[in-house]
Amino acid sequence: MSVPAHPVAKLYVDHHGWLKNWLRKKLGCSQRAADLVQDTFERVLRTQASAQPEILREPRAYLVTVAGRLVANHYRRQTLEDAWLAALAQMPEPVAPSPEEQLLILHTLNEVDALLNALPHKVRTAFLLSQLEGLGYAEIGERLGVTVRTVKRYMAQAFEECLMSLE
Template sequence: MSTASPQDQHVAALYSAHHNWLRAWLRKKLGCSHHAADLVQDTFERVLRTQANAQAEILREPRAYLVTVASRLVANHYRRRTLEDAWLAALSQMPEPVSPSPEEQLLILHTLNEIDALLNALPHKVRTAFLLSQLEGLGYAEIGERLGVTVRTVKRYMAQAFEECLMSLE
């Protein structure tokens, strides 16, 4: 007798029915069977978490759903890869004595990925205001002009961004 929940059984059936198809789709999209295999597992892990949290019904269009989830993971994969490439390019420009150790490099890359995820979770205007302030050093009035909002709104955006940053530290 199975003790798995109905949601777990549904995801297991979904996995059995569509795993090979999704892996082939991802392999074609990524051009790498290893990355495809990793993203298939990530996709089904996300589906399992979503199904458990939402008490979801059986999917009417499972392949469309799996492609949507997998496509988001592919986008995250490429964004991480772009960030890693930029980091490696910056690292290659450093003189060897100043270059961080492999352990430090991994920690820095992990931190960059966390910052990227945090910024991408912010609403577009909040993220833009935060980046204009922190990276370009613009004042709130200048940011407001660029975004077409009031200074008060910029202050609200900044408060929201700082709050998210502080919450991520916990």
């Protein structure tokens, strides 16, 4: 068998089976593990140009890092989906959204979750305290141990990210 010329192709040939086994043990599901292996190598391909030295030096550590993030995202999405399904089960049948609307809502929830998780911790916390708990900036500042001016900056950053995600 000839050695693939592309570094990611070689990485795939050398470590695909090992990564799939690692993910299967983590997830307890060989089909989901296979999906995440493909997602991992897709992500590696997209970021390969900037990360090539790490790939070549410590390939398994690099793959575990990438795959580990995907596993965390998987569990976060699963938790969100479970919460949505529980809320849906509480709705009276005539009020429940159609299957198409349910899928759209779940997709939107995942997008909002990803947006919030991309924010720095204090920015996300300030935004959620304001939007979900209705706290004022002074109260948020007290909880976070920052000034009102800093809370305003956090909120501006959060709103800017929200607006940019709409584009």
